[in-house]
Amino acid sequence: MATAIYPGSFDPVTLGHVDVIERAAAIFEHVTVLVSVNLTKPHFFTITEREGYLRRAVCGIPNVTVTSHSGLLADYLRRSSASIIVKGIRAISDFEYEFQMAQVNKVLCETARTVFIPADEKYTFLSSSVVRQVGLLGGNIDTFVPNCVASDISAALLRRAVLTEG
Numbered sequence: 001m002a003t004a005i006y007p008g009s010f011d012p013v014t015l016g017h018v019d020v021i022e023r024a025a026a027i028f029e030h031v032t033v034l035v036s037v038n039l040t041k042p043h044f045f046t047i048t049e050r051e052g053y054l055r056r057a058v059c060g061i062p063n064v065t066v067t068s069h070s071g072l073l074a075d076y077l078r079r080s081s082a083s084i085i086v087k088g089i090r091a092i093s094d095f096e097y098e099f100q101m102a103q104v105n106k107v108l109c110e111t112a113r114t115v116f117i118p119a120d121e122k123y124t125f126l127s128s129s130v131v132r133q134v135g136l137l138g139g140n141i142d143t144f145v146p147n148c149v150a151s152d153i154s155a156a157l158l159r160r161a162v163l164t165e166g
């Protein structure tokens, strides 16, 4: 089985992302988690921070690596000779946008094929934006993000909340 690329903003990584990574790692020989830019959203954490949190979150999964890319996913696919893109789907409402993206990527890179992996239903509500909002307002994010990075993400969010207030 081939290498699959799992691209996303991961701003920051959530337990829902890790669930999709684990599922993909059980299907594909290798999974590359690709921290990418999404021009439709302002990113809160830097690409280096996002990559660092992710790397710590998946260090126990042997066939998963983490890297980053600041250009088009299609260009990354061409350069790495990979063709499979993994996308996690939390609810049917995710599908319309992801289906459009799958088509765009196929137009930009003819060999690209997108595989949709449903996240566990217990993560349907969970998103990076929920983590940011709860954490910035001083709430507990321990059940939203991997244990090994929870206190660092929480501290980083609180630091920035204080800076913004000041």
Ligand code: PNS
Binding pocket: 007, 008, 009, 010, 036, 037, 038, 039, 041, 071, 072, 073, 074, 104
């Ligand atoms: O976690 P997200 O924000 O839903 O992930 C979206 C992401 C980063 C996978 C998507 O925006 C992306 O592929 N970005 C790389 C640039 C690109 O190729 N965009 C698609 C062409 S419109």
